Amino acid sequence: MLERHHLKVIQAVHQQGSVTAAANHLHLTQSALSHTMRKLEQGIGTPLWLREGRQLRLTQAGEFLLNTANRLLPQMEHAENRLRQFAEGERGSLRIGMECHPCYQWLLKIVSPFLAQWPSVDVDVKQKFQFGGLGALLDFEIDLLVTPDPFYRPGLTFEPVFDYEQVLVVPSEHALANRDYAQPEDLRGETLLSYPVALDRLDVYTHFLNPAAVAPRRHKTIETTDIMLQMVASGRGVAALPRWLVREYCEKLPLAAVRMGAGGVDKQIFVGTRDSDKGTEYLRAFIELARNYEHPEVT
Amino acid sequence: MLERHHLKVIQAVHQQGSVTAAANHLHLTQSALSHTMRKLEQGIGTPLWLREGRQLRLTQAGEFLLNTANRLLPQMEHAENRLRQFAEGERGSLRIGMECHPCYQWLLKIVSPFLAQWPSVDVDVKQKFQFGGLGALLDFEIDLLVTPDPFYRPGLTFEPVFDYEQVLVVPSEHALANRDYAQPEDLRGETLLSYPVALDRLDVYTHFLNPAAVAPRRHKTIETTDIMLQMVASGRGVAALPRWLVREYCEKLPLAAVRMGAGGVDKQIFVGTRDSDKGTEYLRAFIELARNYEHPEVT
DNA sequence: TTTTTGTATGAGTAAAATTAATGGAATGCT
DNA sequence: AGCATTCCATTAATTTTACTCATACAAAAA
Numbered sequence: 001m002l003e004r005h006h007l008k009v010i011q012a013v014h015q016q017g018s019v020t021a022a023a024n025h026l027h028l029t030q031s032a033l034s035h036t037m038r039k040l041e042q043g044i045g046t047p048l049w050l051r052e053g054r055q056l057r058l059t060q061a062g063e064f065l066l067n068t069a070n071r072l073l074p075q076m077e078h079a080e081n082r083l084r085q086f087a088e089g090e091r092g093s094l095r096i097g098m099e100c101h102p103c104y105q106w107l108l109k110i111v112s113p114f115l116a117q118w119p120s121v122d123v124d125v126k127q128k129f130q131f132g133g134l135g136a137l138l139d140f141e142i143d144l145l146v147t148p149d150p151f152y153r154p155g156l157t158f159e160p161v162f163d164y165e166q167v168l169v170v171p172s173e174h175a176l177a178n179r180d181y182a183q184p185e186d187l188r189g190e191t192l193l194s195y196p197v198a199l200d201r202l203d204v205y206t207h208f209l210n211p212a213a214v215a216p217r218r219h220k221t222i223e224t225t226d227i228m229l230q231m232v233a234s235g236r237g238v239a240a241l242p243r244w245l246v247r248e249y250c251e252k253l254p255l256a257a258v259r260m261g262a263g264g265v266d267k268q269i270f271v272g273t274r275d276s277d278k279g280t281e282y283l284r285a286f287i288e289l290a291r292n293y294e295h296p297e298v299t
Numbered sequence: 300m301l302e303r304h305h306l307k308v309i310q311a312v313h314q315q316g317s318v319t320a321a322a323n324h325l326h327l328t329q330s331a332l333s334h335t336m337r338k339l340e341q342g343i344g345t346p347l348w349l350r351e352g353r354q355l356r357l358t359q360a361g362e363f364l365l366n367t368a369n370r371l372l373p374q375m376e377h378a379e380n381r382l383r384q385f386a387e388g389e390r391g392s393l394r395i396g397m398e399c400h401p402c403y404q405w406l407l408k409i410v411s412p413f414l415a416q417w418p419s420v421d422v423d424v425k426q427k428f429q430f431g432g433l434g435a436l437l438d439f440e441i442d443l444l445v446t447p448d449p450f451y452r453p454g455l456t457f458e459p460v461f462d463y464e465q466v467l468v469v470p471s472e473h474a475l476a477n478r479d480y481a482q483p484e485d486l487r488g489e490t491l492l493s494y495p496v497a498l499d500r501l502d503v504y505t506h507f508l509n510p511a512a513v514a515p516r517r518h519k520t521i522e523t524t525d526i527m528l529q530m531v532a533s534g535r536g537v538a539a540l541p542r543w544l545v546r547e548y549c550e551k552l553p554l555a556a557v558r559m560g561a562g563g564v565d566k567q568i569f570v571g572t573r574d575s576d577k578g579t580e581y582l583r584a585f586i587e588l589a590r591n592y593e594h595p596e597v598t
Numbered sequence: 599t600t601t602t603t604g605t606a607t608g609a610g611t612a613a614a615a616t617t618a619a620t621g622g623a624a625t626g627c628t
Numbered sequence: 629a630g631c632a633t634t635c636c637a638t639t640a641a642t643t644t645t646a647c648t649c650a651t652a653c654a655a656a657a658a
Contacts, residue, residue, distance in 0.1 A: 002378060018605090064378075072375065087345035134433070138430050139437060155430040155431065330638085602657065606651100
């Protein structure tokens, strides 16, 4: 009764803003689409669109159906693609979700050998998810989730792929630059730069500042690593990032890494997968590559 | 291209075991179904079924499509139902997921006034989920999740609905019955009865035994609360359950509740919902009912 | 007003889905 | 083995559905 085509219709009409435009988009005549819309409404028994003059507005039911369409259609399209891949032999696609901003740099280093090793597998990386990375994994929106926060859920497996130390990045002439490690109090007068994520997902708070009940003077969020470190180098603030990441930038910018607290803040990155994908060879291979990746050692 | 009908076909053929049976089930002739199957395979470009004699077996691609069908069809059916509800006025349905075995008894007490208050809303309770309760919530398999373990995820909201104390249940003539509280060591010689869930989800372990590195003599799992408490009453073991639940059974069975540790084990029950359902009045109303439910006081 | 743009509808048509009829192939029974 | 039975595939006929064309109608724009 409710067919895929109907979902495409309500989506297209909304996206294109008018029946005529949607009809073109769907490679149909305006008449055909109009017929379909009327039959859909009759079938359901309630209007989906309010015709206000030549303006179309969604009813509550229409709004609901649009949501459903936006959620289900991508899944159907993905299923179709996978089937096509089955047909074409061992093609495949690996959709990676990232919940760890700085990991992007690291990921690139894994992806390139992977692409070489699996020429028939496409890789896609996504970073924004309606229900978070875990939701995306459960919704089949992605196949692999890279995250510092593993979740143990039936049907999912998380495994650690590498360990790193989260360090404070300061300009190389900063007072902290030559210290063995920083104390939370050292940040009291500083501006802290971070990616725009919730505070409880920032280790510099959860593992360093909060336990000592210290807050930095200011806190600014910045989207990209490059800009963030440019800002640090020019004395506008300090940031907390993985040591291996800072090490790379040290060559280009006057930066120094300082341990947070005497023991440092040690972290792990996990990759999560659905158990139902256990049989997918290239997914397994990707995780192996990630696990065996050797980070540039401290020199 | 890949239509809902195709999903129903692969599901029905698998469920019914034969094309003929599936055809009847779908109210089609065997011929029609056979045609559809062949066209589907042609459209995709790969076989979905292996014809071994008169036996049908799924290919890898077929297996994949079956999984997809099992996941997507219920969602489409639910969407259809919701639309029908829109058409019929303010009808609705509330699908509750439970991740908390003993809560079932409590839930019943909320459901009955709810049904009275919202005569046009149907309630359904589910307890088994492929990807756990959280996955079910994200997958639109349920609308509300009752759980002792809240998850903070974008797009979801968890809120506490009541507090309770988890206590040890022992036969009323048991040595522990008159003690102020039990020590972990007291369980060393006992048989512990619990619901069949992972050990790390049993508070008696995580909050009582594990910290003291104590294990009970034996551990048996039992599905139902009634039988479990019958077993306890007849001296076959001890169990850990909410105090309010034990109190009810005390009237019928010779049982006693004992605090776990000097401080007791305090727990909360949360309900989780999708933020996109925020506008659904009856869902809000259910949570209000749950939150305001007054537990029988300690007498 | 006239023109333009967007939508709805009825009738005819092309295409797709379904059925009926039939034959072949595997399985079970005697 | 022989026969009946069950199950699936195929062809041709039929019904149903989706689509287009032509056209009428309504709201903006000129």
